[in-house]
Amino acid sequence: MGKLNKYMMVHNTPDVDCNEVQAxxxxxxxxxxxxWIRTYFNEEKGVRYCIWMAQSEEDxxxxxxxxxxxxxxxxxxxxxxxxxWGEKWNEHLAExxxxxxxxx
Numbered sequence: 001m002g003k004l005n006k007y008m009m010v011h012n013t014p015d016v017d018c019n020e021v022q023a024x025x026x027x028x029x030x031x032x033x034x035x036w037i038r039t040y041f042n043e044e045k046g047v048r049y050c051i052w053m054a055q056s057e058e059d060x061x062x063x064x065x066x067x068x069x070x071x072x073x074x075x076x077x078x079x080x081x082x083x084x085w086g087e088k089w090n091e092h093l094a095e096x097x098x099x100x101x102x103x104x
Contacts, residue, residue, distance in 0.1 A: 005055065005056070006052070007054060007060055007076055007077060008051055008052075009060065010048070010071065010073045010074075013046050014045060027067050033055075033062065033063055034063055080092075
């Protein structure tokens, strides 16, 4: 597998049942074309923000279309944390540009 990019998928489905979401998470854990990193959600509003690693946006679209999960947007994202602001930021970008996986 080539270089992976980080994407955020937004799902705005206020009427979806939490059990359905959990069942879909189990299906998504088995996909090979992308890696699900984490999800931030607001159950009351029915909004989920999912972080994925994949080679392309098209790979993610294919995964979710095949499983039958809708999405509102897929955007390539970068990550920053406060301790990287300033001088360390350029070093972080250089390291991230050659990494092929998400580091925590």
